[in-house]
Amino acid sequence: MPVQTIPLVNPTPGSQGEYHYNFYFDNESEDGRPQFLGRPxxxxxxxxxxxxxxxxxxxxxxxxxxxxxxxxxxxxxxxxxxxxxxxxxxxxxxxxxxxxxxxxxxxxxxxxxxxxxxxxxxxxxxxxxxxxxxxxxxxxxxxxxxxxxxxxxxxxxxxxxxxxxxxxxxxxxxxxxxxxxxxxxxxxxxxxxxxxxxxxxxxxxxxxxxxxxxxxxxxxxxxxxxxxxxxxxxxxxxxxxxxxxxxxxxxxxxxxxxxxxxxxxxxxxxxxxxxxxxxxxxxxxxxxxxxxxxxxxxxxxxxxxxxxxxxxxxxxxxxxxxxxxxxxxxxxxxxxxxxxxxxxxxxxxxxxxxxxIIGQVDYPTIEAQRMRLAHHRLEAEIEAGVGLATGQGSNPLYMMSYSDNDGKTYSNERFGSLGKIGDFEALLRWRQLGKARNRKYRLRISDPVKRIIYATFLTLDAGKS
CATH class of the missing domain: 2.130.10.10 (YVTN repeat-like/Quinoprotein amine dehydrogenase)
Incomplete structure (x- = not known):
C-alpha cells in the first residue's frame, strides 16, 4: 500500500487554508528538516x-x-x-x-x-x-x-x-x-x-x-x-x-x-x-x-x-x-x-x-479526484521522550481527530503517546481510519511538554469512487 507524506503546509502559494493554534512553522530546523514548533x-x-x-x-x-x-x-x-x-x-x-x-x-x-x-x-x-x-x-x-x-x-x-x-x-x-x-x-x-x-x-x-x-x-x-x-x-x-x-x-x-x-x-x-x-x-x-x-x-x-x-x-x-x-x-x-x-x-x-496551552495543527485536505480512499495508518514523526517526571505531562498525549465534511464536524479524538521521559523511540500512530473522499486531519495537545512535529505520513489506497 502506498505511503503518502502529508504536507505540513499547503504547497500552493497564497492558499494556506489552515491556521494552526499555538504552533508555528519553521522550514529549516537545526538538522535541516521542516517542523512545527510549539510557541513559547x-x-x-x-x-x-x-x-x-x-x-x-x-x-x-x-x-x-x-x-x-x-x-x-x-x-x-x-x-x-x-x-x-x-x-x-x-x-x-x-x-x-x-x-x-x-x-x-x-x-x-x-x-x-x-x-x-x-x-x-x-x-x-x-x-x-x-x-x-x-x-x-x-x-x-x-x-x-x-x-x-x-x-x-x-x-x-x-x-x-x-x-x-x-x-x-x-x-x-x-x-x-x-x-x-x-x-x-x-x-x-x-x-x-x-x-x-x-x-x-x-x-x-x-x-x-x-x-x-x-x-x-x-x-x-x-x-x-x-x-x-x-x-x-x-x-x-x-x-x-x-x-x-x-x-x-x-x-x-x-x-x-x-x-x-x-x-x-x-x-x-x-x-x-x-x-x-x-x-x-x-x-x-x-x-x-x-x-x-x-x-x-x-x-x-x-x-x-x-x-x-x-x-x-x-x-x-x-x-x-x-x-x-x-x-x-x-x-x-x-x-x-x-x-x-x-x-x-x-x-x-x-x-x-x-x-x-492548547496546541492545534490542522493539515491540508487529503483527496484524489473524489475517489474514495481507504486510510489505513497515520504516523507523526515527533520529538519524543519529553514526558515530565510527575503530574500532568508524565505520559503526554496527542489527540487526533478527522473531518470528512471540510471541517464542519470532527470525529471523536483518539490518543497517541509522545513517550514518557527518556522514551525517545516513541511513535505517534493510529490505525483503521476508515474511508473518505476528502479528509482533514487534526492533532491537538494540552500536556505541558515540549512540542515539535517533524513530518506526518499516511498509508492509504484507492477504493471505489
Missing part, C-alpha cells in the same frame, strides 16, 4: 499593582515603563516597581509609547503626555501651554520630532526637534485623489506613512516649513480601519485596511497578505476598530501580532515563512494574553490583556502562567 509559554515576570489591561510597555532610560489602566509604572531590571505620578484620562484601549534619549511620549488616542529623562517618575499632560490643543488619535516619532494625527482632520501636528513640550508646526495633508481624514501615522524607513480612512500617503523630512513634504505620485488606495494596527517591522509596514484585509507595504507598493479564508472570517467580525498590533523577533522569525480584543482573536504573520498562525490562551478559541510587547534586559516581555501581569516569553515554559 508565558512565565510571570511582574504583577502590576493595578489589575487591568496592560495597554503598552516600553523601555526608556534603562527602565521598563508600563501603562496599566490609567496608571503608569516604572520597573527596574530586577522588577522593582515605582508608580509614576500622574494618571491618564482614559483607562482602556491602546497607548502609543515613543521615546528618544530625552522624553517618552505617551498618547492614549484622546490626550498626549510625556515623561522626561531627568524626572522619569512624573507624567505630564500636554495642553495649551505647550501649544497642543488638538485631540490626538495616534503618535509616532521621526528625526527627534513627535508627530500626532488629529481627530476628524486630514493633518498632523509636529513637535519641536528633541522637545515634546513645544508644538505647533502644523502640516496639512490633502489627499491627492479624494478628501480623507487621517486614522494613524507611522515613521518607517525615514519616511512617514499617513494612513487615512480610505487611502494612504507618504511624506519625507524636508528642510523647509512645513517640516514634512508629501512624496509626489504616491497614493495607496488602502485605508486603515484600526489606528493601532499600523506597525512597522524591518522597514516594512503592516496594517488592517478599510476592507478588513491585512496589507503589507515595502517601498510604495501595497500587498494584501491576509488569505481569502482569513479575510472571510475577519469580514464577519463586528468590531475591528480596536485591533492592536506589535512585532517581535523570535529566533529569527519576525512576527506581526494582530489582536482583536472585542472579538477575542489573535493572528500572527510570520515574515520569514510568509505564513499565518493563531495564538490563544486557555483554549483554542480564546484571545492570546500577551497584547503588547517590549524587549527589555534581554527578555521578551508581554503585557496581559486584562489583569496587569507582565510575562516573559520562554521556549522552555509550556503553560501561560500555569494555564493550559
Amino acid at each position: 509559554g508565558l512565565k510571570l515576570w511582574k504583577q502590576s499593582s493595578t489589575s487591568a489591561r496592560v495597554r503598552n510597555v516600553k523601555e526608556f532610560n534603562g527602565s521598563l515603563f508600563s501603562v496599566v489602566g490609567n496608571k503608569v509604572y516604572k520597573y527596574s531590571t530586577d522588577g522593582v516597581e515605582t508608580a509614576v505620578t500622574g494618571t491618564l484620562n482614559t483607562s482602556d484601549g491602546y497607548v502609543w509609547l515613543l521615546a528618544n534619549n530625552t522624553y517618552l511620549g505617551v498618547c492614549d488616542g484622546t490626550n498626549a503626555y510625556y515623561i522626561k529623562f531627568d524626572n522619569d517618575t512624573t507624567l505630564v499632560q500636554l495642553g495649551a501651554s505647550n501649544n497642543f490643543t488638538i485631540t490626538p488619535t495616534s503618535m509616532t516619532i521621526l528625526n527627534q520630532q513627535w508627530i500626532c494625527t488629529i481627530a476628524g482632520d486630514d493633518g498632523f501636528i509636529v513637535s519641536n526637534t528633541n522637545d515634546i513640550t513645544e508644538w505647533g508646526t502644523y502640516s496639512t495633508i490633502s489627499a491627492e485623489r479624494e478628501p480623507d481624514n487621517l486614522v494613524a501615522i507611522l515613521a518607517d524607513n525615514a519616511e512617514l506613512i499617513a494612513a487615512g480612512v480610505t487611502g494612504t500617503e507618504m511624506f519625507y523630512k524636508a528642510t523647509t516649513d512645513p517640516p514634512f513634504t508629501r512624496i509626489d505620485g504616491v497614493f495607496l488606495k488602502k485605508g486603515c480601519s484600526a489606528a493601532a494596527s499600523l506597525h512597522g517591522i524591518d522597514n516594512t509596514a503592516f496594517w488592517l485596511s478599510d476592507n478588513k484585509q491585512v496589507v503589507m507595504v515595502s517601498g510604495y507598493t501595497p500587498q494584501i497578505i491576509s488569505t481569502r479564508k482569513m479575510d472571510t472570517e475577519i469580514f464577519d467580525y463586528k468590531v475591528v476598530s480596536d485591533a492592536t498590533a506589535y512585532s517581535l523577533n523570535w529566533k529569527g522569525h519576525f512576527w506581526y501580532v494582530l489582536t482583536f480584543p472585542t472579538e477575542g482573536k489573535t493572528w500572527v504573520f510570520d515574515v520569514y515563512t510568509q505564513l499565518w498562525h493563531r495564538l490563544s490562551s486557555t483554549d483554542a478559541e480564546s484571545v492570546y494574553r500577551g497584547c503588547c510587547y517590549a524587549f527589555f534586559n534581554g527578555k521578551h516581555l508581554v503585557g496581559d490583556i486584562s489583569n496587569g501581569k507582565i510575562y516573559e516569553m520562554d521556549a522552555d515554559t509550556y503553560t501561560d502562567d500555569g494555564e493550559t
Whole structure:
C-alpha cells in the first residue's frame, strides 16, 4: 500500500487554508528538516499593582515603563516597581509609547503626555501651554520630532526637534485623489506613512516649513480601519485596511497578505476598530501580532515563512494574553490583556502562567479526484521522550481527530503517546481510519511538554469512487 507524506503546509502559494493554534512553522530546523514548533509559554515576570489591561510597555532610560489602566509604572531590571505620578484620562484601549534619549511620549488616542529623562517618575499632560490643543488619535516619532494625527482632520501636528513640550508646526495633508481624514501615522524607513480612512500617503523630512513634504505620485488606495494596527517591522509596514484585509507595504507598493479564508472570517467580525498590533523577533522569525480584543482573536504573520498562525490562551478559541510587547534586559516581555501581569516569553515554559496551552495543527485536505480512499495508518514523526517526571505531562498525549465534511464536524479524538521521559523511540500512530473522499486531519495537545512535529505520513489506497 502506498505511503503518502502529508504536507505540513499547503504547497500552493497564497492558499494556506489552515491556521494552526499555538504552533508555528519553521522550514529549516537545526538538522535541516521542516517542523512545527510549539510557541513559547508565558512565565510571570511582574504583577502590576493595578489589575487591568496592560495597554503598552516600553523601555526608556534603562527602565521598563508600563501603562496599566490609567496608571503608569516604572520597573527596574530586577522588577522593582515605582508608580509614576500622574494618571491618564482614559483607562482602556491602546497607548502609543515613543521615546528618544530625552522624553517618552505617551498618547492614549484622546490626550498626549510625556515623561522626561531627568524626572522619569512624573507624567505630564500636554495642553495649551505647550501649544497642543488638538485631540490626538495616534503618535509616532521621526528625526527627534513627535508627530500626532488629529481627530476628524486630514493633518498632523509636529513637535519641536528633541522637545515634546513645544508644538505647533502644523502640516496639512490633502489627499491627492479624494478628501480623507487621517486614522494613524507611522515613521518607517525615514519616511512617514499617513494612513487615512480610505487611502494612504507618504511624506519625507524636508528642510523647509512645513517640516514634512508629501512624496509626489504616491497614493495607496488602502485605508486603515484600526489606528493601532499600523506597525512597522524591518522597514516594512503592516496594517488592517478599510476592507478588513491585512496589507503589507515595502517601498510604495501595497500587498494584501491576509488569505481569502482569513479575510472571510475577519469580514464577519463586528468590531475591528480596536485591533492592536506589535512585532517581535523570535529566533529569527519576525512576527506581526494582530489582536482583536472585542472579538477575542489573535493572528500572527510570520515574515520569514510568509505564513499565518493563531495564538490563544486557555483554549483554542480564546484571545492570546500577551497584547503588547517590549524587549527589555534581554527578555521578551508581554503585557496581559486584562489583569496587569507582565510575562516573559520562554521556549522552555509550556503553560501561560500555569494555564493550559492548547496546541492545534490542522493539515491540508487529503483527496484524489473524489475517489474514495481507504486510510489505513497515520504516523507523526515527533520529538519524543519529553514526558515530565510527575503530574500532568508524565505520559503526554496527542489527540487526533478527522473531518470528512471540510471541517464542519470532527470525529471523536483518539490518543497517541509522545513517550514518557527518556522514551525517545516513541511513535505517534493510529490505525483503521476508515474511508473518505476528502479528509482533514487534526492533532491537538494540552500536556505541558515540549512540542515539535517533524513530518506526518499516511498509508492509504484507492477504493471505489
